[in-house]
Amino acid sequence: MPQDKHGHDRDDTPHYDQASGGWGSMRGIARILRDQKPSVGAMRTLWRQNKPGGHMRTSCAWGKPKVPHPFEFCENGAKATIWDLTTDRCTPDFFAAHTVSQLRGWSDHDLEKTGRLTHPMRYDAVTDHYVPCSWDEAFDGIGARLRGLEPKSTVFYTSGKAALETAYLYQLFARLYGHNNLPDSSNMCHETTSVGLKKVIGSSVGTCVLSDFDHCDLILFFGQNTGPNSPRFLHKLQQTVERGGRIITFNPVRERGLVEFTNPQRPTQMTVTKPTPISKMYLQIRPGGDIAALAGICKRVLQMEREQGAIVDWPFVEDHTTGLDELEAWLQATSWPDIEAVSGLTRADLEAVAVAYASSRRVIGVYGMGLTQHVHGSLSIAMLVNLLLLGGNIGREGTGISPVRGHSNVQGQRTVGISEKPELVPLDRLEELFGFTALRDEGHTTVTAAEGVLDGSVRAFVGLGGNFARAIPDQGRTDPAWAALDMTVQIATKLNRSHTLVGKTAWLLPCLVRAEEDRQATGPQAVSMEDSLSTIHGSLGKRQPASPDILSEVAIVAGIANATLPPNDRVRWDDWTGDYGLVRDLIEATFPDKFADFNERLFTPGGFYRGNAARERQWKTESGKAQITTPKVLSALGQVPQGDQMTLITLRSNDQFNTTIYGFSDRLRGLEGSRDILLINPEEMARHGLAEGQIVTVETVLDDGHARAVHGLKVTAFDLPDSCVAAYYPEANPLVALNYHDTLSKTPAAKGVPVRIRPHRQGDPRS
Template sequence: MDRDDHARQRPDTPFYDHASGGWGSVRGMAEVLADQKPTPGAIRTLMRQNKPGGHMCTSCAWTKPAEPHLFEFCENGAKATIWDLTSDRATPEFFAAHTVTELRGLSDHDLEKAGRLTHPLRYDHATDRYLETSWDEAFAAIGAELRALDPKSTVFYTSGRASLETSYLFQLFARLYGHNNLPDSSNMCHETTSVGLKKVTGSSVGTCILPDFDQCDLLLFFGQNTGTNSPRFLHKLQEAKERGCRIVTFNPVRERGLVEFTNPQRPGQMTVREPTPISDLYLQVRPGGDIAALAGIIKRVLELEDREGGVLDRGFLAEHTTGFDDLAARVTALGWGELERESGLLRRDMQTVADLYAKSERVIGIYGMGLTQHVRGWLSIAMLVNLLLLRGNIGRDGTGISPVRGHSNVQGQRTVGITEKPELAPLDKLKEMFGFEPPRDKGMTTVEAAQGVLDGTVRGFVSLGGNFARAIPDNDRVEEAWPRLALNVQIATKLNRSHLRPGRSSWLLPCLVRSEEHREATGPQAVSMEDSLSMIHGSLGKRRPASEHLLSEPAIVAGIAKATLPPNPQVRWDDWVADYAVIRDLIEATWPDKFRDFNDRLFTPGGFHKGNAARERRWRTESGRAEFTTPEALTSLGHSPEGEEMTLVTLRSNDQFNTTVYGYSDRLRGLEGRRDILLINPEEMGRRGWAEGQAVTVECALDDGTPRAVHGLRLVPYDLPDACVVAYYPEANPLVPLDQHDELSHTPAYKGIPVRLRVAVG
């Protein structure tokens, strides 16, 4: 295998001509420091980040080691903390100087750059401004509005930053109020994991823990951009490479973090030593082509078994799985030409990966939103599980399936009851503990909540963090409907676009960030969260709050709940907010198997594992076994491009976290200065007679009677598969119809939308 052939980006397109990490990461952090001018002590705060007894990063959900590095933060984690600790303030005077209509003209970056919110605010229709209010007034008015609404016409949304303690209170409030409308940011990213993995392994989360990465022989990456989205993971990848582990990456975009890495914590490598090569093989699969690529690998593995024997783990298959014969028959019948066409890969490359797999004793499959955000994303995940099951690569040390979550506690929120699916919530236990009858009907997903805003069935919206109106598909259409809401409550740290389409009654409630001290009646409080590897970590903020008028998220949730709900002697909001340890006792009482001795283990170095049945080869599926899935389709796209159509993939820049845009440098892709761009293969540009920098209009090619277009994107030639274009999220979200989502989970298909391009006029 010639690694260079697969690691080299074509020189006639923009690219970053350095390793990920290194001095580039240092410069990226320095630029945000200079831009935000954080309050004194920011560096000291970063030195405590992701360490036992310190605060847990609000950026990615990658796990925290028991023995941390000197600097246990990455470039994006540092940016997130510095962004929180800015010296800028969005005070009542700021809002007095700007109408909401004026603020809508600012970019996402400039809205948040206004600084930390300092006071509770209410929207005044007469002046088109947010005005200072008191917490008592806000809670009383919100409570009165909620009491006047049908609970089932309201949505309680959660971003992935809220702690386990806050999330537990929020879901309890929703159910005491009378609904299960509890979508969270998982609905937009990894809900496909929760549904897809649950279907085939019986576990809704991945099976790996950190020591598995010290023992694996082969890592298979699908649609996950480690260099930007979870850079601390690169330390484990570097260590794996140095002990001889092989790494194969499947991604339409050549992401620098999975090509090579310079470790900023190794002075020798920062100065004179060469970067560490990461991927042995980097295969630019076409969007939606992962199913066909995995089918090709499985086909070759089965051929090797027929020819040589001893490749499959026959004992594991017989004892632990079902459905193998159907899968084998289907894959064996597939032709290589069809697999090459659908995957965009060569037969020899799929065979090379299969040969590596057949010779590897311990294999881990890793994936991100490149698999989950498709119409058949669940099938892509099931196919990866199929491959792992063939050789018993789930339930042994050094093996497993490992989705990498993007938001810091999005997985944990689901663990403690933030779910619209009543069957996943401990409703009987909540009934017993709190003396009420929980609602049993299914709640709304993110897509259904957005549709409800459009059609008027959603009347009230309470958002615990996040930027829902900007993050969702079809966001232009939904944003226009937002003012029809009777109630819009936004709990936030900074200003964003979801705050600028106020409803009849609108409130902006500022909260503490994770690195700030949460001081309640019994003193400073710790919070907790769960990472991608199912480890639970305590987090203790020590920074002085940005304003004396801020409240913690638990205090805000409790304040609204008390103003809304009738008294219940078993529901003690004041006691819970006074001492978060009491909330953790409630969590332990609700899930004693996952949270045994919660408070005693809160600051366990490296966290404590909540357990995973599939890791122990206990399969909580319908069959009681791990289930092979026979693919009826070879693409995860809902609509394959035809003729001049292309497939749009949306992605985030290196200077971005979700909808938060720190700046305009997408350094690791060699792109600088602007976000209104469309990446396209140079051959596609040439075939159409287009030139670099030309303005184009991108139109959704799905014909549902609603025109969708984004105008004025500038063409940039880029190293991409044929018939593929790439644009930034959330700017391209208007092109994604609400009904283009994963078949099982309703996760929006941000990574595979058919589009047409035309030269912009004027």
């Protein structure tokens, strides 16, 4: 019994019967509190979280309001902070009791569950153990090894957690050292946004600010799971619905946060009144079907314009865009049966969306990795921009394009220079400030860095946070290759799988979390980050550090740089470590148009907006106008399933953030326990001759000479479109090929992997 467009669950598959938020979220937080037993003061830390003068959460990048709620945190934000402030400790004694080879077999959850790292550690290859060392020993050893390597053979990776101050110094270190190899977590998720939006509107980020959501009439949601990934966004969605606005969602998976919401900030709704319905229509689109769906909507909008007029904003289109004639001819030549077949949606539903669009004066397009992680993801984004441009829905209050980022500063670190593309960084200004000659050749992305690990051209890897080896595609091929590197360096707060994939020499360096006090020579230091809405926020930690032997990320980056680079009177690592305000002065000097009066505005309530030319209808594109794009293909998939093939989408559960697994409850989908499952709808289960609970192998179907498979997945009925299966990230990452990525950005196509299901044979040891 499939659900209908209004969001009714089918009753023959697992699902969550309650609204997102509410008491379920409170119980989820309580469970992590019991599990982690955080340090005294954790609740005071949560009270300060995301508030002016407080600390900014380390997970979600959603905006922070000028006037915060009493509790300005969500379930997963609380989990992330509690996870950071655990009383568990991963000490030298733990490493003395376990070899690295043994730890390599531990689960992601169990590795991080060991607690906060407390001491700098050096890998001893003879004993296969991490052993404690001093910070001077670590810095000197890393510096000596880096000086002996060709700089272009090294990679400096950063996760999205590092603050603006750390990110700026890290990219400066890389360029002074002699390379642009600065891949980051954006390469794996929203690089398609950075490249795709830049091409069509001249901006690499979205155009909305938080207040736009107070004025929109319609929000179109594509491929973003708000419930667990950015729950504070649900407040704006709830307010939109309550003032008469509409939300229409396109997603292969029915996510509870976009179905209904109980606001934990409202005692009456928590106890008496009903949840707030969120999506007016919930359309379970096929993976990769967004181009086709948007084509259908645009096709009907233009037809209505021809029939009745007053829908297309012609003054805007004529003054600010180019390319409409070509798109219109393509749409007229594209048939409705083809649109329906690729999107998996009916003409009637898509025409209903077009009517809603035509009757809305202010429209916002919101999307997540359901659009970005496809072979033609950039075309999906371009098609969403096309629809918005038809109505002049970019550059007015209550309108715009709004990608929702994941990690707290993944957008901001790109703003201050973390980029492998030299043309995106003011290298002339850096040369002027620091007296050196910067390389102009393009550096490694995540994909090319992983390829370099495989082919041996990458000799050293420095990871500023994150879990790179676990997050990347093709793990079955890359995991053994790390041992051949001359050096791996990991800056981290907790143990993870990347730390067990060591090079010939390896260092594990513990750092502060954002909630902890960062005290340097001039006193406690604040840091800053940029949210998804291009707004800058200051953050000040207050908690006692987990160990006296851990350092801040700034101090670690500066310490390695000091030990690696020759003296330079203009480069003052010690001074910058002692006073982060000096680093913010450097950021302002390098990017004066974005960071004027940086230190003075650091703790502006609600943050300060760094600006966006596209929001002002200034189009920094090749044509000088916003580009209406003709996509040429209807499917964003690189390979459309044929015969017994299926399309795999990778998912995150309600109990994880990126590769961090807090537990084994995917409450908002009605799934509990094992993460080694394969989700498939009952009709497809029957078509493939599968049974509930059957153990299967999933194999990638690509003709590139490499076999990729994940074994031991349990078949589980779930509400998904036809020709589609789903499995958890990062467990399913071995199925994602490095060479299967967005054509423009090289973002891995993790939402559209061509696969085949093979039942296990009796006696198969891999079951």
